[in-house]
Amino acid sequence: MLLEARNLVKRFPVRHALTRRQAGHITAVDGVSLDVGPGETLGLVGESGCGKSTVAKLLTRLERPTSGSIHFAGRDLAGLDETALRPVRRDLQMVFQDPFSSLNPRHTVRQILAGPYRYQGLEPDQPAEELLARVGLRPEHADRHPHEFSGGQAQRIGIARALALNPKLVVCDEPVSALDVSVQAQILNLLRDLQEQYGLSYLFIAHDLGAVRHISTRIAVMYLGSIVETADRDALFAHPAHPYTRALLSAVPLPDPDLEASRERIVLHGDLPSPLDPPGGCRFRTRCPKPDELCAAERPRLRTIAPGRQVACHYPERTP
Amino acid sequence: MIRRLLAQRSAALALAVVAGLVLVALAAPLITWIAGSSPTAFHGDAVDPALGGLPRGAAGGISTRHWLGVEPVNGRDVLARVLYGAQVSLLIAVLATALSVVLGTALGLVAGFFGGWVDTVVGRTMDLLLSFPSLIFMIALISAAPGVDRRLLLVVVLGFFGWPYVGRIVRGQAMVLARGEFVAAARVLGASRRALLLREVLPNLTGPVLVVATMSIPGYIATEAGLSFLGVGVQAPTPSWGQMIATAVPWYAADPAYFLIPGAFLFVTVLAFNVLGDAVRDALDPRSQRR
Numbered sequence: 249m250l251l252e253a254r255n256l257v258k259r260f261p262v263r264h265a266l267t268r269r270q271a272g273h274i275t276a277v278d279g280v281s282l283d284v285g286p287g288e289t290l291g292l293v294g295e296s297g298c299g300k301s302t303v304a305k306l307l308t309r310l311e312r313p314t315s316g317s318i319h320f321a322g323r324d325l326a327g328l329d330e331t332a333l334r335p336v337r338r339d340l341q342m343v344f345q346d347p348f349s350s351l352n353p354r355h356t357v358r359q360i361l362a363g364p365y366r367y368q369g370l371e372p373d374q375p376a377e378e379l380l381a382r383v384g385l386r387p388e389h390a391d392r393h394p395h396e397f398s399g400g401q402a403q404r405i406g407i408a409r410a411l412a413l414n415p416k417l418v419v420c421d422e423p424v425s426a427l428d429v430s431v432q433a434q435i436l437n438l439l440r441d442l443q444e445q446y447g448l449s450y451l452f453i454a455h456d457l458g459a460v461r462h463i464s465t466r467i468a469v470m471y472l473g474s475i476v477e478t479a480d481r482d483a484l485f486a487h488p489a490h491p492y493t494r495a496l497l498s499a500v501p502l503p504d505p506d507l508e509a510s511r512e513r514i515v516l517h518g519d520l521p522s523p524l525d526p527p528g529g530c531r532f533r534t535r536c537p538k539p540d541e542l543c544a545a546e547r548p549r550l551r552t553i554a555p556g557r558q559v560a561c562h563y564p565e566r567t568p
Numbered sequence: 569m570i571r572r573l574l575a576q577r578s579a580a581l582a583l584a585v586v587a588g589l590v591l592v593a594l595a596a597p598l599i600t601w602i603a604g605s606s607p608t609a610f611h612g613d614a615v616d617p618a619l620g621g622l623p624r625g626a627a628g629g630i631s632t633r634h635w636l637g638v639e640p641v642n643g644r645d646v647l648a649r650v651l652y653g654a655q656v657s658l659l660i661a662v663l664a665t666a667l668s669v670v671l672g673t674a675l676g677l678v679a680g681f682f683g684g685w686v687d688t689v690v691g692r693t694m695d696l697l698l699s700f701p702s703l704i705f706m707i708a709l710i711s712a713a714p715g716v717d718r719r720l721l722l723v724v725v726l727g728f729f730g731w732p733y734v735g736r737i738v739r740g741q742a743m744v745l746a747r748g749e750f751v752a753a754a755r756v757l758g759a760s761r762r763a764l765l766l767r768e769v770l771p772n773l774t775g776p777v778l779v780v781a782t783m784s785i786p787g788y789i790a791t792e793a794g795l796s797f798l799g800v801g802v803q804a805p806t807p808s809w810g811q812m813i814a815t816a817v818p819w820y821a822a823d824p825a826y827f828l829i830p831g832a833f834l835f836v837t838v839l840a841f842n843v844l845g846d847a848v849r850d851a852l853d854p855r856s857q858r859r
């Protein structure tokens with residue numbers, strides 16, 4: 249495995265507005281374990297607030313995990329300081345959600361693309377024009393500022409920057425969510441082409457199963473800070489085992505209107521419970537269509553139900 | 569930015585006035601040489617001892633020898649003193665602004681970027697300085713420091729009490745910028761703290777800093793004039809506008825020109841800088857569409 253994260257936990261202190269005393273904490277990530285193999289794309293899906301972006305920040309060590317380990321390239325990144333992390337960062341890069349806010353508005357594209365080498369203390373081995381060509385932009389774009397580009401072009405610059413150091417793993421935190429639908433597919437195709445060309449691995453985070461399906465080899469579904477199901481892409485789409493996964497899949501629109509009209513929709517009621525006060529037992533039971541006493545009493549562990557397939561549910565759907 | 573600035577007629581005019589003043593202040597020795605006057609030479613023959621030292625002639629003794637008249641009593645040339653006074657006033661204001669901008673940007677940047685105890689220390693210091701009765705303190709400090717060059721002292725004191733105004737704005741901006749995704753992107757690339765501060769955040773602060781700087785120059789000119797008026801600013805024989813206005817006060821009824829000339833210079837300068845500051849802010853803010 250290229251990346252092995254084990255039992256990652258991130259708690260944020262919640263302070264009282266007036267006294268500044270710690271009034272409790274939010275567990276944004278609650279025991280997440282995941283693996284990404286070489287050349288593989290792991291899709292991580294879940295609705296807003298489920299902690300998937302925090303996972304991205306933990307893996308790229310923008311945040312320090314409260315506990316757990318992140319094994320990458322033979323080291324545990326969880327406890328490393330910034331100086332020790334610097335060389336590791338060459339192999340572990342990130343693409344951000346908002347292409348404009350992730351590019352410094354005062355820098356030209358050339359300055360942005362020189363950043364990776366400068367911050368690593370390296371001589372630039374790829375001129376900006378070369379990096380731009382990789383992502384389908386023209387050399388004359390190098391001397392423009394970010395605000396002169398469209399969202400799709402700006403995201404291409406963000407991707408070019410992430411690839412400048414020839415990383416092994418790129419964490420993509422909702423890289424297409426901020427883009428127009430017509431542009432989303434172009435960026436997804438670009439990411440896939442680059443993966444083939446450079447042998448990259450991706451951790452691809454999205455709240456949209458459609459995008460994840462397009463690019464992932466395996467998929468992990470997150471709910472309220474924990475992974476509830478992992479499976480190979482096709483197995484997950486064909487036979488979702490966790491009721492939450494089933495609900496997510498039933499929300500993906502189908503291109504065929506007859507199929508769309510005839511299929512069963514699972515509508516989840518209620519909101520995501522507050523991570524300040526998560527429900528006891530199974531976290532999903534407040535919105536699950538079929539909870540019982542066991543679900544209230546005991547939290548289901550992520551267990552293997554078939555090769556390459558793990559579910560955290562007392563009553564998983566049958567899979568062939 | 570320059571084009572946006574000059575597109576505003578009032579800004580172009582203010583910029584012209586400011587540029588003209590700077591030019592005239594720089595050319596003070598040349599102009600006084602042409603006019604054949606000096607800021608320190610006494611002209612006893614230009615004043616009338618019988619009238620208590622009132623300048624001879626109309627409008628404060630305006631003549632071909634003294635284009636803007638002479639001072640009462642000792643008869644120093646008003647034009648020369650106004651021009652050399654402009655040098656002193658502008659220099660003090662610009663240097664005090666530079667000092668407060670450097671201090672305010674550096675401290676505001678680290679406070680906003682790092683937060684935590686750094687922010688607490690810098691933030692409380694700014695609160696303290698802003699709530700301090702600074703004018704009284706300046707008067708006390710300056711009068712308690714004899715033998716020090718008053719101009720230098722004014723720059724240091726004005727800059728020291730002025731940096732929190734810059735610091736407050738820079739701190740707020742740096743706080744927002746520090747959370748920006750482009751800073752996170754630089755961190756993922758392995759940028760050091762120094763690089764984050766200087767290469768990523770600082771360039772985004774030039775706009776707001778430029779605006780506070782332009783806006784604070786007229787304030788310093790006025791404060792310097794005020795302190796000189798109160799007798800704790802620039803000391804004679806070094807001329808300054810505030811000091812000239814102060815010495816003109818007892819003469820305003822008998823010799824209004826002597827009061828009006830430095831007053832008009834002060835007024836026009838402060839107004840021009842203020843208009844310019846407003847215009848710079850508008851030019852840098854893409855949201856404020858000028859009609």
